Amino acid sequence: MLSLINIEKSYDGQPLLKGVSFTIEENETVCLLGPSGSGKSTLLRIIAGLEAPESGDVLWENVSLAGIPTHKRRFGLMFQDYALFPHRNVAENIAFGLKMQNLPIEEINARVKNALQTIGMTDFAKRKVTELSGGEQQRVALARALAPNPRMLMLDEPLGALDRALREALIQELRRTLHESQIPAIYVTHDQEEAFAIADRLLLLHQGTIIQSGPPHEFFHHPRNEWVARFFGLGNLIDGIVIDQTPLLVETPLGIIHASCDDRNPVVGQHTTLLFRPSQARQNLTVTENRVAGKVLDQVFQGEKFQVSLFINEQLPEFNIILPEPAQIGDIIDVNYVPADVLCLQNGED
Amino acid sequence: MSTKKFLLRKWLGHPVARSLLLWLLPAAFLGYFFYQPLLALFNLVLSGSATSGQGLNLGTLNPSRMIWRPLSFTAGQAGLSTLLTLIIGLPAAWLFTYFTFPGKKFFKTLTTLPFILPTVVVAAGFNTLLGPRGWINLGLMAYFNLTAPPIQFLNTFGAILLAHVFYNTTIIIRVVSNAWSQQNIRLQHAAQVLGASPWRTFIEVTLPQLRPAIFAATFLVFLFNFTSFGVILMLGGPQFATLEVEIYIQALHLLNLPLASVLSILQLLCTLLITVGHNWVSGLGKVSPTSTARRIVPRKPDKLMERLVLFVIITSLTILLVAPLTSLALRSFVKLEPTRGERSEFERGLTLQFYRELAVNRRGDLFFVPPITAARNSFLFAFITIGITLTLGVLVAYAQKNGAILNKILDPLLMLPLGASAITLGLGFIIIFNHPPFSTWRFPILIPVAHSLVALPFIVRNLSPALKNISPSLHNAARALGASPLRVWREVDLPLLAPSFLVSAIFGLTISLGEFGASTFLVRPDYPTLPVAIYRYISQPGALNYGQALAMSTILMVVCAFGIFIIERLQKPEKDIF
Numbered sequence: 001m002l003s004l005i006n007i008e009k010s011y012d013g014q015p016l017l018k019g020v021s022f023t024i025e026e027n028e029t030v031c032l033l034g035p036s037g038s039g040k041s042t043l044l045r046i047i048a049g050l051e052a053p054e055s056g057d058v059l060w061e062n063v064s065l066a067g068i069p070t071h072k073r074r075f076g077l078m079f080q081d082y083a084l085f086p087h088r089n090v091a092e093n094i095a096f097g098l099k100m101q102n103l104p105i106e107e108i109n110a111r112v113k114n115a116l117q118t119i120g121m122t123d124f125a126k127r128k129v130t131e132l133s134g135g136e137q138q139r140v141a142l143a144r145a146l147a148p149n150p151r152m153l154m155l156d157e158p159l160g161a162l163d164r165a166l167r168e169a170l171i172q173e174l175r176r177t178l179h180e181s182q183i184p185a186i187y188v189t190h191d192q193e194e195a196f197a198i199a200d201r202l203l204l205l206h207q208g209t210i211i212q213s214g215p216p217h218e219f220f221h222h223p224r225n226e227w228v229a230r231f232f233g234l235g236n237l238i239d240g241i242v243i244d245q246t247p248l249l250v251e252t253p254l255g256i257i258h259a260s261c262d263d264r265n266p267v268v269g270q271h272t273t274l275l276f277r278p279s280q281a282r283q284n285l286t287v288t289e290n291r292v293a294g295k296v297l298d299q300v301f302q303g304e305k306f307q308v309s310l311f312i313n314e315q316l317p318e319f320n321i322i323l324p325e326p327a328q329i330g331d332i333i334d335v336n337y338v339p340a341d342v343l344c345l346q347n348g349e350d
Numbered sequence: 351m352s353t354k355k356f357l358l359r360k361w362l363g364h365p366v367a368r369s370l371l372l373w374l375l376p377a378a379f380l381g382y383f384f385y386q387p388l389l390a391l392f393n394l395v396l397s398g399s400a401t402s403g404q405g406l407n408l409g410t411l412n413p414s415r416m417i418w419r420p421l422s423f424t425a426g427q428a429g430l431s432t433l434l435t436l437i438i439g440l441p442a443a444w445l446f447t448y449f450t451f452p453g454k455k456f457f458k459t460l461t462t463l464p465f466i467l468p469t470v471v472v473a474a475g476f477n478t479l480l481g482p483r484g485w486i487n488l489g490l491m492a493y494f495n496l497t498a499p500p501i502q503f504l505n506t507f508g509a510i511l512l513a514h515v516f517y518n519t520t521i522i523i524r525v526v527s528n529a530w531s532q533q534n535i536r537l538q539h540a541a542q543v544l545g546a547s548p549w550r551t552f553i554e555v556t557l558p559q560l561r562p563a564i565f566a567a568t569f570l571v572f573l574f575n576f577t578s579f580g581v582i583l584m585l586g587g588p589q590f591a592t593l594e595v596e597i598y599i600q601a602l603h604l605l606n607l608p609l610a611s612v613l614s615i616l617q618l619l620c621t622l623l624i625t626v627g628h629n630w631v632s633g634l635g636k637v638s639p640t641s642t643a644r645r646i647v648p649r650k651p652d653k654l655m656e657r658l659v660l661f662v663i664i665t666s667l668t669i670l671l672v673a674p675l676t677s678l679a680l681r682s683f684v685k686l687e688p689t690r691g692e693r694s695e696f697e698r699g700l701t702l703q704f705y706r707e708l709a710v711n712r713r714g715d716l717f718f719v720p721p722i723t724a725a726r727n728s729f730l731f732a733f734i735t736i737g738i739t740l741t742l743g744v745l746v747a748y749a750q751k752n753g754a755i756l757n758k759i760l761d762p763l764l765m766l767p768l769g770a771s772a773i774t775l776g777l778g779f780i781i782i783f784n785h786p787p788f789s790t791w792r793f794p795i796l797i798p799v800a801h802s803l804v805a806l807p808f809i810v811r812n813l814s815p816a817l818k819n820i821s822p823s824l825h826n827a828a829r830a831l832g833a834s835p836l837r838v839w840r841e842v843d844l845p846l847l848a849p850s851f852l853v854s855a856i857f858g859l860t861i862s863l864g865e866f867g868a869s870t871f872l873v874r875p876d877y878p879t880l881p882v883a884i885y886r887y888i889s890q891p892g893a894l895n896y897g898q899a900l901a902m903s904t905i906l907m908v909v910c911a912f913g914i915f916i917i918e919r920l921q922k923p924e925k926d927i928f
């Protein structure tokens with residue numbers, strides 16, 4: 001339904017978006033994920049028509065939106081600070097979009113009442129929005145954005161201003177509402193847990209381009225490159241040089257490691273990064289391949305299991321693994337990795 | 351003994367007690383020099399109506415002629431001036447909020463200039479532009495060989511309106527654009543996304559939020575127009591008597607003090623009403639912006655239409671603001687008319703004659719001092735004013751910081767002089783202080799006292815927030831690091847307050863230098879102030895008198911312009927969101 005084609009935009013002379021392209025399908029909730037300052041909000045403003053891209057185009061059902069001003073696009077946008085009108089009460093805020101469509105007053109009243117019921121705030125109709133709590137403001141903002149039946153909804157870090165407990169409670173509610181409304185949605189966040197909870201599909205924005213897109217679990221199992229693995233905090237990332245292709249052998253500070261690769265074949269002599277997930281460390285003493293041994297520096301109880309930090313050698317001062325049993329600080333621990341679990345990633349700038 | 355000492359210390363340690371102590375001197379000053387004369391005015395009116403002796407019989411007084419006419423004229427001209435000011439000021443506020451353009455900062459300073467300029471300077475400026483001896487009239491006369499000036503500007507209603515617009519546009523621009531640029535841009539974006547066209551967004555979202563600021567600015571401009579004195583006296587002439595001018599005429603020319611007092615009290619009630627209205631509307635709809643709110647960021651005008659509108663606004667503002675001031679400065683260096691005695695043979699051209707003559711007492715009159723003496727007097731009064739207002743201002747600022755309960759009672763009493771006009775002040779002074787010691791002193795100490803009363807509310811409004819902004823934890827940190835209370839004041843308060851002190855001093859300087867209303871009541875022939883001297887010289891015939899008035903006005907203008915330039919420099923630049 002919505003397609004972005006090669007959107008470019010710079011800010012203060014610095015390129016911010018360097019050719020962003022993606023599409024959103026019917027009934028799909030897409031999460032645009034990226035670190036702060038990666039241009040996520042700017043992208044939303046471009047889709048909404050509040051800003052113009054320097055090049056590229058935004059299409060809706062294959063028709064360019066270039067000449068269409070914001071107020072005629074019929075997209076909903078929910079702002080990070082909710083942007084509730086302070087001079088209007090709760091009901092008047094929700095009614096705003098309906099009023100702009102010049103609907104008859106009876107219909108507006110009925111739909112506002114309906115919206116208030118949906119968010120469970122019927123008694124709040126006449127309240128000042130400035131007197132609402134953060135969570136209540138969030139609900140009103142969502143009701144206001146949904147009331148005029150937008151053909152697509154965009155949410156800019158809608159839970160960013162709330163504390164953790166409230167966020168976890170609201171995210172389920174938000175997920176249900178989005179799916180029930182059957183409106184395609186773009187959800188912007190820098191919080192990966194939020195993204196996993198909400199999204200049918202993730203788009204990861206880095207250095208001005210969509211670096212990887214797909215269902216959330218794909219990011220987990222098959223990070224596109226070292227940066228993605230680092231962003232999601234997938235585990236120990238260790239640099240090395242490819243010394244053989246079949247089997248894939250990499251020389252690292254841990255010694256020579258037998259690794260596996262997703263979809264490309266690194267050539268001999270190439271720099272690469274290996275991902276060792278802490279949870280995949282095995283304590284199988286019979287295997288001689290891919291052994292990692294070190295002195296216990298520290299350990300943290302994580303509920304059920306223990307995260308243990310190991311000192312391997314001067315080049316590799318910290319290596320994290322997860323063990324079912326507690327360890328003694330100062331003990332030497334020796335684990336192994338199955339070659340299929342050691343993922344060889346494209347590193348940084350290649 | 352030691353328990354008594356302990357009790358005293360404990361009592362002094364209480365914030366309310368400390369605040370009371372700090373209030374002592376300012377309250378005594380205000381009580382003696384402001385409330386005493388004010389009571390005297392009331393007394394005069396009440397006793398006048400009771401005995402009907404003193405030349406005023408309120409029974410025979412024709413209220414419609416003596417009171418209703420000046421009152422309705424005052425309100426009418428103030429209303430019309432305010433409306434015109436809004437028409438000019440609001441588009442300019444829009445421009446300052448949304449756009450950047452080359453020289454914006456300088457332009458902003460320029461728009462602030464009128465606010466600090468003395469009324470006599472503004473009147474002299476318009477006189478040199480549009481008066482009978484002004485550039486335009488002399489030019490037209492020379493070009494068309496006319497014998498009389500073709501444009502009748504002085505002593506017209508239009509002159510009053512134009513000068514008021516000149517004066518007050520800056521208030522509308524400042525107050526409104528300040529509130530406007532603090533608006534959360536996301537609210538406008540939200541409205542647009544919800545389907546509001548740009549025009550509808552303005553009407554439904556931007557304007558309702560802006561309304562309190564517009565109302566507040568309107569009340570303020572109305573107040574200034576309502577109490578305007580110098581402009582009306584010098585540009586409007588006698589037929590346009592506002593309350594202020596009527597008080598002045600009744601008191602100083604017709605010596606009818608009781609009627610002048612009645613008018614004064616009426617004036618005071620009106621200004622109080624306007625001030626209350628102003629305070630009421632400026633308290634409305636105050637929304638504290640959230641930390642995540644995005645302020646409006648001014649941008650370059652990119653559409654042709656925008657550029658065109660910008661050009662028109664900037665050009666008309668520049669003409670309105672710059673033309674009278676530059677024509678004043680230029681005219682003070684140019685000789686266009688013969689000096690008395692020269693008749694027809696004289697050289698037109700650049701001259702420094704008017705400035706050289708400032709130090710000369712041509713008439714050899716004992717009571718007629720050369721203009722340079724007036725300048726010396728004015729600066730002397732100004733420095734005394736700065737001394738008084740800074741001392742009292744600091745005391746009040748610390749008192750306000752300490753005692754929250756007392757402030758509720760004392761703050762309005764402190765701000766009342768702002769509502770009372772300078773004319774009322776001057777009238778009260780000549781009624782109450784017409785006996786020793788004040789009547790026998792050669793030095794007119796009452797002039798800087800009156801100036802201090804006019805300036806004090808401004809100074810307090812400047813110092814008090816600056817002091818409140820100093821976090822108590824700074825004091826605690828300095829104390830914990832071993833500084834004595836006095837040392838804390840010297841090492842923490844003083845450096846942090848220094849810019850506010852300087853701004854206050856400049857306010858005191860410019861207000862005192864330009865004050866005209868109260869001074870007309872209080873000057874002695876041998877101790878004139880600059881504005882009073884300018885008023886005397888400009889209305890006298892002869893190119894030399896006119897030129898000297900312009901030279902003095904130009905000096906005043908330059909001092910004030912320099913002052914506002916420093917103030918603008920000291921004030922913190924608006925925080926950029928980047």
